[in-house]
Amino acid sequence: MKEFRDRKVLAGLLRSIGRRAEQVGPPVRMMEVCGTHTMTIHRFGLQPLLEKAGVVMTSGPGCPVCITPDAYHEAAIGLMTRRPDTILATFGDMTRVPTRQGSLQTAIPAQGSRLKIVYSPQEVLETARQNPGREVVFFGVGFETTIPSIALTVKQAAQEQLSNFSVLSALWIIPPPLRAILESGEVRLQGFLYPGHVSAIIGLRPYAFVAEEFGLAGAVAGFEPADILLAVSSVLDQIIRKKPAVANEYSRVVREEGNPRARALMEEVLELKDAHWRGLGLIPKSGLKIKDSFGAWDAEKKHGLKLDPGSAELPGCRCGEVLRGVLAPPLCGLFGRKCRPESPLGPCMVSLEGACLVYYKYSRP
Amino acid sequence: MCLAVPAKIVSLDESRQGEVDYLGTRVKANFMLLEEAKPGDWVIVHAGFAISRMDEEEAQETLSLLRELASAQDP
Numbered sequence: 173m174k175e176f177r178d179r180k181v182l183a184g185l186l187r188s189i190g191r192r193a194e195q196v197g198p199p200v201r202m203m204e205v206c207g208t209h210t211m212t213i214h215r216f217g218l219q220p221l222l223e224k225a226g227v228v229m230t231s232g233p234g235c236p237v238c239i240t241p242d243a244y245h246e247a248a249i250g251l252m253t254r255r256p257d258t259i260l261a262t263f264g265d266m267t268r269v270p271t272r273q274g275s276l277q278t279a280i281p282a283q284g285s286r287l288k289i290v291y292s293p294q295e296v297l298e299t300a301r302q303n304p305g306r307e308v309v310f311f312g313v314g315f316e317t318t319i320p321s322i323a324l325t326v327k328q329a330a331q332e333q334l335s336n337f338s339v340l341s342a343l344w345i346i347p348p349p350l351r352a353i354l355e356s357g358e359v360r361l362q363g364f365l366y367p368g369h370v371s372a373i374i375g376l377r378p379y380a381f382v383a384e385e386f387g388l389a390g391a392v393a394g395f396e397p398a399d400i401l402l403a404v405s406s407v408l409d410q411i412i413r414k415k416p417a418v419a420n421e422y423s424r425v426v427r428e429e430g431n432p433r434a435r436a437l438m439e440e441v442l443e444l445k446d447a448h449w450r451g452l453g454l455i456p457k458s459g460l461k462i463k464d465s466f467g468a469w470d471a472e473k474k475h476g477l478k479l480d481p482g483s484a485e486l487p488g489c490r491c492g493e494v495l496r497g498v499l500a501p502p503l504c505g506l507f508g509r510k511c512r513p514e515s516p517l518g519p520c521m522v523s524l525e526g527a528c529l530v531y532y533k534y535s536r537p
Numbered sequence: 538m539c540l541a542v543p544a545k546i547v548s549l550d551e552s553r554q555g556e557v558d559y560l561g562t563r564v565k566a567n568f569m570l571l572e573e574a575k576p577g578d579w580v581i582v583h584a585g586f587a588i589s590r591m592d593e594e595e596a597q598e599t600l601s602l603l604r605e606l607a608s609a610q611d612p
Binding site: 173175176180181182183184185187188208211263291292293294295314317318320321324369372373398399402405421423424425426427431433434437524525 | 540543567569570581583585588591592600602604606609
């Protein structure tokens with residue numbers, strides 16, 4: 173695996189990218205959809221090297237913590253305030269997202285309610301088994317990478333008839349926002365790097381519309397520096413040959429058909445809904461909710477949670493524009509001044525793969 | 538969030554629970570999302586679940602493609 177970070181290999185790849193970008197006509201603009209790709213690109217200093225080679229990378233909407241509207245957090249905070257016996261479990265980043273009502277960590281919940289940070293949804297099942305007298309709510313957030321594990325966890329709870337467990341689902345699927353970004357025409361793009369681990373689940377087919385309807389090139393990328401450069405090179409090749417496609421440059425992990433077993437679980441437990449994304453607004457069939465047949469484990473139903481789509485973001489935060497790819501984080505007036513990792517004003521500065529935090533850590537001007 | 542790591546399967550039982558070795562640390566993992574997996578295989582682990590099996594042959598092919606692209610000379 174070392175070779176995926178080898179200096180000589182990377183330098184050679186950058187030279188070959190430079191030659192191809194010259195053929196296309198620099199600067200060639202691409203979007204890396206996935207926040208973990210944004211991390212690789214900046215952590216390994218690829219951004220300026222790619223720019224020198226004639227390719228400009230723009231970060232996209234691929235950070236689930238970032239695109240989840242404040243309404244979900246406010247519903248969770250509301251629940252913890254009303255129900256003193258609640259244990260709310262979620263992934264670490266989620267607890268620090270600031271809203272008008274504070275974050276899950278700073279809002280003052282009812283005495284006795286408790287916030288628990290977990291790594292896996294399976295831990296939450298265990299918490300529910302150990303606390304039969306208390307309500308345990310999993311605030312589950314994620315893209316297709318994470319969704320099958322949450323679906324499976326709901327199914328297990330149903331099989332066990334674990335009646336004190338439910339899920340507040342902030343579950344998002346990746347292809348619809350790409351269509352939304354392309355249809356808006358707000359940002360001029362010539363290609364996409366598709367997320368590696370989302371694609372391990374969904375396969376290649378769901379991106380086909382990008383090439384077929386919009387004529388745009390794209391490649392699934394892995395997470396090593398050489399993986400990124402290989403995918404960039406593949407996108408340039410497609411542009412040169414005028415054959416836009418969905419190339420798989422992460423074939424050691426991603427199969428063309430994805431992971432059918434994981435998708436079958438998603439389909440068994442969840443169904444599509446129109447959903448609001450931070451910055452992107454309402455996107456048809458872009459979110460997932462728990463099916464009626466598993467309704468007893470749906471926290472929205474069970475606890476009568478209202479997700480107010482109109483809930484406003486903190487004033488001045490431009491996270492939404494960052495997620496659409498129209499604003500580079502350092503150009504936000506709050507970046508690095510009022511909004512910093514220790515005192516974030518929006519989720520893009522909270523999440524480990526939020527573009528603002530990534531720029532702050534690795535590419536501060 | 539979609540951060541997932543390559544790890545090697547150490548053990549796997551009939552209920553499809555097991556352990557993986559990640560950089561020398563043993564971590565519990567759930568294998569219910571995979572059709573087939575056996576100790577010794579490399580998998581991608583995310584949020585406590587193995588979500589994909591890594592293919593050694595494909596990895597080698599990517600590496601040779603990398604070498605080829607990286608060593609191509611200026612025309």
